[in-house]
Amino acid sequence: MDREIVATCFPGFEDVLENEIVALGGKNLSKRKSAISFMGDKEIIYRANLSLRTALRVIIPILRFSAKRDKELYDKLFYFKWEKYFTKDRSIFIDVTGTTTNFNHTNYIAMRAKDAIVDYYRKKFGERPSVEKDNPDIKITLHFKNDICTVYLNTSGDSLHKRGYRSLRGEAPINETVAAALVLMSGFDGESDFIDLMCGSGTIVTEAWLIANSIAPNLLRDDFSFKNFKDFDENLFESIKKDLKSKEREFNHKMIAIDNDPKMIEIAQKNSQKVANSDSIKFIIGEFDSYKPDNEKGFAVINPPYGERLKPEGLIDLYKRIDFHMKRGLKGYSIGVITSNEELSKEIRMKPFVKKTLFNGGIECSYKVYKIY
Template identity: 40%
Template sequence: MDNNFKMVAKTLFGFEELLAKELRNLGAQEVKVGVRNVSFVGDKGFMYKANLGLRTAIKILKPLKTFRVVSEQDLYDKVKRIAWEKYLSESGSLAIDATVHSHIFTHSKYIALKSKDAIVDRFREVKGERPNIDLRFPDLKVNIHIDRQLCTVSLDSSGESLHRRGYKTATNIAPINEVLAAGLIMLSGWDGQSDFMDPMCGSGTVMIEAAMIACNIPPNLMRKEFAFERWQDWDVDLFEKIEESLLKKTRDFHHKIIGYDKSPSAVRKAQDNVKNAHLDEFIKIKHEDFFKTQKGGDKHLHMVFNPPYGERLDIDMEKFYADIGTTLKHGYPGTHAWFITSNLEALKHVGLRPSRKIKLFNAKLESRLVKYEMYAGSKKAKKQQLDS
């Protein structure tokens, strides 16, 4: 127990409860939900496990100190008091990022610069030498977070954002973030017990995340590096043991994951990414225009997709969304269809009543994740069948 410490996992708005559930399932202690973050307690091995195994986390931070700050000089003095030599050698390299929500401190880059000066000046005084700054591959990445007058200084254990899983080499216009894709699938309640479809699959992200969820494959197995691998207490044997324990929990998947896209180049990119992720035995992609298709067979189908919002593509959005509704209604009985959009005006033209609406953000765009339940036969007949 003495080796446990507090950590903070950052996530997207609307995914906090999903992330808390993931953390509990992995074995985290003292899980507390915040806004766009969840705090928890665990040891070093659990920090490795969280980075490897969480689908909806963007970063795992290890807080070092929290204190009140009233001025830039105050920040400098308090950051300088931290024993940085415990975490980094004077010949190592450093990067700092800052986020600020404060009327006193308004410029995050300046806060990062001031914190860097404090760390470097401490090294000069204590060691007579200072670490270099390396924004791309630092030995230590420090996160400074100021909320009004409360400053938290953390070590960033992840490095590059955890949405960069490592399987994507090719993307299209407006690709969906991997963490967002995983969260949408989890919010949709898909459990791998039916066929799955993405009818506008782009570069394949939604299907790949769905396959990893179905097979319980850790999402970040393919990443080249985590920031903690450069820490002074890096334990490669422990990491490999954690990796092995997660891999033992993978499971078989006995259904199909299908993707359509009407762009041949998107199909090729998706196929490349699926192959990179070693998931081609589960995922089949076809060059098809969704609006000209219909469902094959009468088994239940679970659909999740990310249609164009009109932000970067010049198409008639009202007609496009009306066509989504028509295709679902006439071509896809026995389907639960979920999709995300920020085009709330076009959404009104789908012509179907959603059974769920969840507010989310896709990057900075306020969006809705909507669910449409397509019944085989009429809804009334379905209800009578359930009641009898």
């Protein structure tokens, strides 16, 4: 049976997430800030968790009510049939988001909600769920918009960027969902070469590899909260995983990752090897402009330093060199550049065909994609 489902993302990625949900078979999509809501069944919920590259969480609204006073809040939650979703043996955690002027503290709302839910179980079953902050079985969010409270059940649990392949981090790693969005927005579809010119811990190139081979990004991940739901259908889940595996394809072009820091290349290799054979991505220790592609079509993404390690003067030269290399060394390429430093990005003196403001780990960045003729 179809129900409302919401997939959340970082601000700026709504369009790319929308495309992914259409491809997944979601129906009646509607775009919100940092989220897409859509209709779908249990199968779509499992598929969304396993396959969406740019989503952070997949949540489902289970209750909506007007909450002007404490008693209303408690009663609505106390008289809800919670056992439809989870049993008394599950651990729970409740958080509160959004804004309301009806209550002073979100901590108080979370505490009252917890009281109502545990009282419900105690009264009906004689026992209550435990509350666990770290790694609860069931995550519940109360989202307030003025007087209206919507209760969401988180079907993912931990953020979906935790794919299970990145155990080692560089100094400024990019979030996996951001990396996937950058690759998708560059236009890369696995039909030509791809270069990550400053790969760091290898997140962008690994996400590009997953896209190139049509590998669902969360197949390696074990933990999903929907596995703790009362209606979890293991056979359905296993058959979806099998179906996703059967849709993987072989990438017949070159995938290159470059960094001038040998430590980073070592980390990137180790991380990517969890999803790709050791020789399928060519890792190069060297300057980003030392590799000259031998064909005239391809895609590249550059995530240069924004100023954490190099002094600004050094960075101006670096961005000038990026501009030079893009024009002279990467003819025929579509190249995406992400940076938080607008002044530095002006050193790339071309008109982008994609220009987006987005957030990478809370830092406002611009992402521009250029086509080099």
